[in-house]
Amino acid sequence: MDNKTGTNIKLAILGAGESGVGAAYLALQQGYDVFVSDFGPVADHYKQQLQDWNVKFEENGHTEAEILKAAEVVKSPGIPDKAPIVKKLVENNIPVISEIEFAGRYTNAKMICITGSNGKTTTASLTYHILKNGGLNVGLAGNIGKSFAYQVATEKFEYYVLEISSFMLDSMYRFKADIAVLLNITPDHLDRYEYKLENYAASKFRITQNQTGQDHFIYCADDAETKKVMEGKLISAKQLPFSIEKKIETGAYLDSDNLIINVHQQHFQMSINELALQGKHNIYNSMASGIVAKVLELRNEAMRESMGNFRNIEHRLESVGKISGISFINDSKATNVNSTWYALESMTSDVVLILGGVDKGNDYSMLKQLVKQKVKAIVCLGKDNKRIHDAFEDDVEVIVNTSSAAEAAQVAYHLATKGDTVLLSPACASFDLFKNYEDRGRQFKDAVKEL
Structure with a gap:
């Protein structure tokens, strides 16, 4: 269903957390007939918002008959595909999508999407910090901050930095990242992937789906699992790898203590001792963010300043x-x-x-x-x-x-x-x-x- 307005189309939303409530607001704005259902209790502030907007919702259980009336369902990332209600929807051929997929239909902003097992939040926050200080009109969403759907409904950003988890990617089909970043693939959440690392890795690589030759794919050339998947995969986007183990012609690498980024004709250099984020893993995160900034042609001075004065997020080192x-x-x-x-x-x-x-x-x-x-x-x-x-x-x-x-x-x-x-x-x-x-x-x- 590609219609841009949801005139009275029935949309069910599973989960009334940040992403579900944000999706409800955007859907309402687009004229959908919205019903929100949460298997557990709904937090007071979200309940208040839904009531203020006159959105029909239920908590502590799903009314199956009501949900199955929907033409489409937006599912919160925390709900696994094996949940009975999701299985039921699939049996009934009712499309189940993520909030990111849904909200992406209603914005023409450029999408910078960051995924990986570790470092996503840090890299997304640092990328946002660099782009914002570099003068771009940019929002930060996904797994972090205010929901993407709510921002699409209420803001007019030209760029979004989105932190994307594998759970979100699993329910994304037509959405496209203009710049996709894959930091690493290590065993995590394998309970959702039949305990198979290759299933989880395939999920992470959905970040590249729908990309064309005009788009960019930034990845870690030192990550064994990433390299393994790339051997058998055709990636249409321009590839920009980063490494601390070897010299990279187009991408980022380390030359003794200097972080070097070469993107097209654009060259950037900075001593790793001046980076705000210290530790080997943070050199990778800084490289990924720096490549994004160079693809978007930000000035070196502005980048250097932002990469040197960034303050890390709460609860991360x-x-x-x-x-x-x-x-x-x-x-x-x-x-x-x-x-x-x-x-x-x-x-x-x-x-x-x-x-x-x-x-x-x-x-x-x-x-x-x-x-x-x-x-x-x-x-x-x-x-x-x-x-x-x-x-x-x-x-x-x-x-x-x-x-x-x-x-x-x-x-x-x-x-x-x-x-x-x-x-x-x-x-x-x-x-x-x-x-x-x-x-x-x-x-x-x-x-x-x-x-």
């Missing part, structure tokens, strides 16, 4: 302060093992590591080497910490269980000595003890202030 010479870092956004690996990799002192939560079938073996080198004690923060004990009992002297952010901060503080770093980088989801990773991070920060 966020410095919480120092107490008695001990640094505290909140990396609550590290909900998988890879993110924690990156965090440990960027540490330059001895670490007391706070780990744990809801384990998505984690393989902790990739952390063993770094834990041996850098971690003097592990503080577990979760309901069931057995797998952490099993994984690291031979590598660290002390592993302690705690059951609240306050207790974890206190125990870690007592285990650390002057010059050490207490790092909250849990490698797990937070739902056993907290509402979400933000709640976990904030409780940790509050606890540190109380020490």
